[in-house]
Amino acid sequence: MKVEVKTLAAKDAGALDLDDAVFGIGEVRADLLQRVVKWQLARRQAGTHKAKERNEIARTGKKYGRQKGGGGARHGNRRAPIFVGGGKAHGPRVRSHAHDLPKKVRTLALKHALSSKAGSESLIIVDEAVLKDAKTKAARDAFAKLKLSNALIIDGDTVNENFAKAASNIPHIDVLPAQGLNVYDVLRHDQLVLTKAAVEKIHERFAAKETA
Template identity: 60%
Template sequence: MELEVKTLDGASAGSITVSDEIFGLDPRVDLIHRVVRWQLAKRQAGTHKSLGRSEVTGTTKKFVRQKGTGGARHGNRKAPQFRGGGKAFGPVVRSHEHDLPKKVRALGLRHALSAKAKASSIIVVDAVNAAEAKTKAVKDRLAKLGLSNALVIDGADVDANFRLAARNIPAIDVLPVQGINVYDIVRRDTLVLTKAAVTALEERFK
């Protein structure tokens, strides 16, 4: 598969041949969905917590006679059915993480890249850099490529000025190639790859 290479200012900079095994697959939504679920579950804090019967403050004194009142038998007011009592089967601090095989994660990433390629939502640029860390200048350059909602993937090292300038632009994410992931690819309209990122991805999946 051949993709056109552009500069950040929107000018043409030739073309690049990319691997069909990474960018030319027939996208499987189920694989992409599994990886996104795994990512979101892994990052969930799991710090939600409610107080149980043994944790709420209150007396343990038996407040009603066992027999003779015509009512139910009760021990103390910390029971879940009373106002101010502990919660029955409430949430506890736990990890929501679940396992997903490495091969499925890698395949999900390839299918996410292929989905963007099939939708013509991939732009390859020769490099992303900025002379100075000015948000307005970078925003104007991205506008020339028609980018308002995009994930920008650079090589191993992202240009410091570009990263600082872009982080204040809404809906624009900048990551090094090591940080590329399915969720960030799916949540942005356009995927912008540098030539260095394409080379690194092809080396990674070789």
């Protein structure tokens, strides 16, 4: 598929061919996207929630009261969960929430995420994302010309330092190198902006996986 290329000033800069196998999938599978988003969020979850169990409570284990005649049940440990201040029964423990997901599923989901942006006309290709000075006003003016309000901007191997600094002060705008492209960030932004270098890296990435 052929798409128009724009400059940061929203002027025409030619056209570019996109791989239909990556950007032209007709029927986007929401189930794949959901699985990968769930996998990403599970991996970033800290899992540091913790409650003390009865063996971690600093209370006496000495039997209190008489065995009989007390008018109640017979207890021998104040650390038991039934007492106020006792240990938590089956409480949360420190653990990892990460789970496995086949690499083929992750690769296919990224293709579907990119195709969803292309199919909804939310994909914009620019020739380069470079600013002479790290001025937020210059970045804001460029985004206004491109009609960007909530966008993920992907560059090549590296991101222009001035452009990244200028964009960092603008809400709902994220800038990542091509290596950082992921399903969750693509879907949570209304628009996806790719530079020519980013498109080249994406094509190389999927071509290498198919060869492997």
